[in-house]
Amino acid sequence: MMRRFFQIAALLSLALSVLAAQAAAQTGARTGSLQQLSDAAKAGDADAVFELAERFRRGQGVLQNYARAADLYVAGVQFGDARAMNTLGGLYISGLGVPQDATKGFELLQAAVRSGEAKFLHDLASVLQQGIGTEPDPARAAALYQRASDLGWTEATVSLGVLYQDGIGVEADIARAVVLYTGPAEAGHPRAQNNLGLIHVRGEGVPQDYEAAVEWFARAAGQGLPVAMRNLGVMYENGFGVEVNEEEAKRLYRLAGQGSADGAGAALAPVFDPRLAPPDPAQAEDYLAAARAGDPVAQFLLGYLLVSGAQSAADYRQAAQFFQAAAEKGLPAAMANLGLLAFSGRGVLQDYVEGYSWLTLAAAAGLPGAIDLRDALAGDMTAGQINAANVAAQAVWAKHAK
Amino acid sequence: MPLHTIRTLRLGALAGALLLVLSQHTVGQETADTPITLEAVEEAYRAGDFTTARAGLEPFAEAGDVTAQYRLGFMIANGSGGPFVRQEATRWLEAALAQGHEAGKLLLARVYLTGSPEVPDYERAVQLLEAEVVNGEAEAHFYLAQLLRSGRGIEADKQRAFALMRLAADAGMPAAQLSLAQMYSRGEGVEKDDAQASRWLLQAADNGNARALMSLYHNYTRGSGFPKDEAKALLYLKLAVEAGDTIGQRILGAAYLTGQGIEADPVRGVALLVQAAEKDEPGAQTNLGYAYATGTGVNRDLTKAAEWYRKAADQGLTRAALALAEMLYNGHGVDRDVVEAVNYYQIAYQGRDTTAAVRLGEMLVSGEYPHEETEAGLYWVSAAAEAGSSDALDWLVARAAQGEPYADYRIGVIYRDGLGAEADPERAARHILIAAEAGFDFAQEAASELYATGAGVGQDYVEAHKWANVAAADGSETAGERRDVLADLMTPEQVAEAQGRAKAFLQSQ
Incomplete structure (x- = not known):
């Protein structure tokens, strides 16, 4: 087995920070129908403009469209809305809905911090640390993390801990890092847990304690942090704080290699629409008759039965055909499952654009959980693919609306 | 006009299973002068003239003589004095049973279980066996147990099957003892118990059951269930052969022929192989063909070799088909016959024999192949090319140039793996990519x-x-x-x- 080394979990992925965390902060800001929001936005209501942009960005109650969202954030920026600046900055850095332009993105993130929002301080610090759209400036990053941390933004606290642990932009101070990590780690923050585990392995600032390290790695790995899985794997491979267990080590490395922090493997399991009656394998023949007659629900149920007990590539190919037929008739659950097959490349060509596009359509059609599923699978995609998927979904939607 | 008419009929008593009844009554033939008496039939039976006895019983059976009906059914069921004809056997045994002749039940059940040419009548067999089970007949226990195991003619019931099999085994029936061993070893209808399985297997073997003896031979050879022990394996093999086991004859015969695991004794080997080969065992026929072809244990005789190979090849045995095809192609022991050789090469090819594919490919390329080329042709020529035939490779290259992606793919594999031609990664990549672009999935x-x-292309x-x-x-x-x-x-x-x-x-x- 390849020699492996311990790794620190340095940064929160910027895309995750800018594009997902904000939603948590802002959800519920405005309610109302799309039409009401749209009318209010046209009348110059800045909150309505922002909320509408958020709906388009998330694809909530509307077909996801980053380009439309970006236009609305631009309007928000003109109102001086710091939230719009922060989000639009993220879009420019990632190239979603707009041509990628890191410098412009950096400028927008910088403009947003004037509001003094903790999250915006954190995001700016993060790009300063990495030198995205600007020269790296770890000292300034540290100062901004500190401000955000003082305002109670946990991500910033953990990222500041990393700077103290590695002595980047500040004088190395392990004891300080331990203090910064401990609160968030005990509260369940995976990066803090992993890094605290690492400190225990090395015995820096604390007595070396493999058992404690294993525990911290395990807690972080249990939350799906790939770095932590790999670190835990090293512990098992070498028997640090645990019995040597090469099988377990291999399993963890493999799991970590699959990448997505959200456990893309699990996310690829077929999804069912809770609003439908559960499928009954004993009725497969009835479903088949109805499916052949063009009934989309029967087509979906049959596809679902096929993928749920899939034994071979042939089962997936059959299922894909049934899902396709039902999806084209507008059945959300069929769209989602067809998307999942396209993501995993089972029964159809693997094509993330296609997969994302079908999940976007399923989300807009109101399938519960489709948005989270789509975002969990988007981790391996480029902005170009997501933009293309937005366009592809739009084309299907337009055809369907006719 | 009926052949027989019955003049008088009075029934006597049956004296033992194999004895016919003596009576004063006569049955005569209208066209013949001398009447047939049961006495004459009995005489013929005692003299071992079963044909006369069987024919003589018919008029009495037709006339409703219950004993004659049973006797006739019995003889037909055993194929004595004429062929076994299931329909006839069941007709007479059923007739006797209908008149209260209970002794024929078990035999009748066995006849119903016989397969060819009719389909077995499991339901009727079950009815008959259930009645005999009540009477405590071990054989009935055994047959019913088998039906209960397989669920034929009655709903499968492994527990009851086990209970009945145990009764039959306890009564000393070797076949039942063997089946019981199987049931213990699989945990079928009873908790799995390897010790009991071994015990019953040994019991069946002690009673001379050939299959049990062969089973012990296999177990000792492979070391499954028992420690591996070649000496014991050989002992059981010899015992199985003594009990007349066909597969045992083939295995022991082949061992004597080649001297593998035993002192070579080709003459004895051939004798055993003949026994099995005459029972149409294709492996033994093939080995016998080999013995004649090489003059091992017999005088070399290519004609006889070809004959035995043919018997096995016609049963689909790949090795024999290939050997016979080679003899036909080369005119060894038989007249040269390319068309027939091709037929047998194809039988061997269906058994996934590579040499057959290579030969067929060579014949296709040389123009000797007498039929239209089929899809398999490309495969054969590829096999020939992989075996080193440069003509075959040239043929493939020509096909590839005509736009046959499979040919490109196989040329690619040949140059990639250095099979039949020196490895040439660039050339391999060129051909594989052409086939991939053409949509051939293996090539993709x-x-x-x-x-x-990065072999032959940039990574x-x-x-x-x-x-x-x-x-x-x-x-x-x-x-x-x-x-x-x-x-x-x-x-x-x-x-x-x-x-x-x-x-x-x-x-x-």
Whole structure:
């Protein structure tokens, strides 16, 4: 087995920070129908403009469209809305809905911090640390993390801990890092847990304690942090704080290699629409008759039965055909499952654009959980693919609306 | 006009299973002068003239003589004095039973269980056996147990099957003891118990059951259930052969012939092989063909060799088909006959014999192949090329130039693996990629492998991912795994590019 080394979990992925965390902060800001929001936005209501942009960005109650969202954030920026600046900055850095332009993105993130929002301080610090759209400036990053941390933004606290642990932009101070990590780690923050585990392995600032390290790695790995899985794997491979267990080590490395922090493997399991009656394998023949007659629900149920007990590539190919037929008739659950097959490349060509596009359509059609599923699978995609998927979904939607 | 008419009929008593009844009554033939008496029938039976006895019983049976009906059914069922005809056997045994002759029940059940040519009548057999089970007949226990195991003629019931099998085994029936051993070893209808399984297997073997003895031979040979012990294995093999086991005769015969695990004794080997071969055992026939072809244990005789090979080849045995095809092609022991040789090469090819494919490919290339070329032709010529025939390789190259992707793929494999020609990675890659572009799925998977390793092409994960993805969409599971492994080594931008190219490729198809 390849020699492996311990790794620190340095940064929160910027895309995750800018594009997902904000939603948590802002959800519920405005309610109302799309039409009401749209009318209010046209009348110059800045909150309505922002909320509408958020709906388009998330694809909530509307077909996801980053380009439309970006236009609305631009309007928000003109109102001086710091939230719009922060989000639009993220879009420019990632190239979603707009041509990628890191410098412009950096400028927008910088403009947003004037509001003094903790999250915006954190995001700016993060790009300063990495030198995205600007020269790296770890000292300034540290100062901004500190401000955000003082305002109670946990991500910033953990990222500041990393700077103290590695002595980047500040004088190395392990004891300080331990203090910064401990609160968030005990509260369940995976990066803090992993890094605290690492400190225990090395015995820096604390007595070396493999058992404690294993525990911290395990807690972080249990939350799906790939770095932590790999670190835990090293512990098992070498028997640090645990019995040597090469099988377990291999399993963890493999799991970590699959990448997505959200456990893309699990996310690829077929999804069912809770609003439908559960499928009954004993009725497969009835479903088949109805499916052949063009009934989309029967087509979906049959596809679902096929993928749920899939034994071979042939089962997936059959299922894909049934899902396709039902999806084209507008059945959300069929769209989602067809998307999942396209993501995993089972029964159809693997094509993330296609997969994302079908999940976007399923989300807009109101399938519960489709948005989270789509975002969990988007981790391996480029902005170009997501933009293309937005366009592809739009084309299907337009055809369907006719 | 009926052949027989019955003049008088009075029934006597049956004296023992194999004895016919003596009576004063006579049955005469209208056309004949002398009447047939049961006395005469009995005389014929005692003298071993079963044909006369069987024919003589018929008029009495027709006339409703219950004993004659049973006797006639019995003789037909045993094939004595004429062929076994199931319909006739059941007719007379049923007739006797209908008149209250209970002794024929078990025999009748056995006849109903006989397969060819009619389909076994399991339901009627079960009815008859259930009645005999009540009477405590061990044989009935055994047969019913077998039906209960397989669920034929009665709903499967492993527990009851076990209970009945145990009764039959306890009563000393070797076949039942063997079956009981099986049931213990599989945990069928009873808790799995290897010790009991061994015990009953040994019991059946002690009683001279050939299959049990062979089972012990296999167990000692492989060391399954018992420690491996070649001496004991050989002992049981010899005992099985003594009990008349056909497979045992073949195995022991072959061992004597070649001297494997035993002191060679070709003459004895041939004698055993003849016993099995005459019972139509194809492996023994093949070995006997080999003995004649090489003069091992017999005088070399190619004609006889060909005869035995043919018997086995006609049963579909690959080795024999190949040997016979070679003899026919070369005119050894038989008249040279290319058409027939090709037929037997094809039988061998169906048994996945590579040499047969190579020969067929060579004949196709040389123009000796007497039929229209089929799809398999490309495969045969490829096999010949892989075996080193440069003519075959040239033939493939010509086919590839005409746009046959399979030919390109196989040429690619030949140059890639250095089979039949010196390895040439660049040339291999060229051909494999042509076949992949033409949409041949194996070639697409091979193309992915080329790009992943960089053999003959520049290493390129994007192309590797593209081809793996295309092949996976075509249903290859290994290609799907390859694609996912590659994705772990690639950036999202590379994966995006690869997926875009795969999509474009499929759209261009």
